[in-house]
Amino acid sequence: MSIDNLAWEKMGNLIPAVVQDAFDGRVLMQAYMNRKALDATLESGKVTFWSRSQEKLWTKGETSGNTLDLVEIHADCDRDCLLVHARPEGPTCHLGTDTCFDGEGKVTPELAFLAELERLIAERDKQRPKGSYTTTLFESGVKRIAQKVGEEGVETALAATAGDDEELLNESADLIYHLLVLLRSRKLELGSVIDVLRKRHGG
Numbered sequence: 351m352s353i354d355n356l357a358w359e360k361m362g363n364l365i366p367a368v369v370q371d372a373f374d375g376r377v378l379m380q381a382y383m384n385r386k387a388l389d390a391t392l393e394s395g396k397v398t399f400w401s402r403s404q405e406k407l408w409t410k411g412e413t414s415g416n417t418l419d420l421v422e423i424h425a426d427c428d429r430d431c432l433l434v435h436a437r438p439e440g441p442t443c444h445l446g447t448d449t450c451f452d453g454e455g456k457v458t459p460e461l462a463f464l465a466e467l468e469r470l471i472a473e474r475d476k477q478r479p480k481g482s483y484t485t486t487l488f489e490s491g492v493k494r495i496a497q498k499v500g501e502e503g504v505e506t507a508l509a510a511t512a513g514d515d516e517e518l519l520n521e522s523a524d525l526i527y528h529l530l531v532l533l534r535s536r537k538l539e540l541g542s543v544i545d546v547l548r549k550r551h552g553g
Contacts (some may be wrong), residue, residue, distance in 0.1 A: 361430070365431060
């Protein structure tokens with residue numbers, strides 16, 4: 351959506367900007383932008399706001415290093431609010447939590463946990479900590495990981511055929527986990543699979 355012709359006058363040349371993690375969909379924070387903040391964001395690729403208390407521009411992470419890397423911006427239907435998709439580098443909240451809404455417990459949409467799990471698997475791949483089952487899988491190679499996906503697929507199908515719902519859920523979880531590891535071992539991401547599904551269904 352175009353971000354031209356925004357309704358700046360509604361709130362004294364300020365527009366609320368809701369920042370959402372472009373990877374897993376979590377709402378990270380909310381602040382305000384004026385024209386200069388929006389221009390700075392688009393020009394630098396680092397999400398920048400207008401501080402109402404200090405009356406100046408501030409780029410998220412300019413002191414902490416926990417920046418928000420811009421992916422895209424959308425305006426709502428009334429053109430008086432912005433949705434900012436960004437990739438966080440470190441915790442977003444000044445209190446050290448991932449989001450400004452995590453103060454009373456982790457706030458993550460259910461399906462977004464798959465993205466969180468994919469991030470964890472990627473970290474295991476990079477760091478290869480000893481004693482980690484995921485590390486063992488990566489070090490066993492693509493063929494062994496693919497074999498595990500096949501085994502878990504068969505076990506999932508058998509659980510469904512047997513009518514054992516609890517076992518079906520457990521085997522499905524194993525299947526999804528091993529599939530994520532397999533994708534990572536081939537340098538692929540779940541998002542690419544979702545893109546294929548979206549294209550198939552005209553989304």
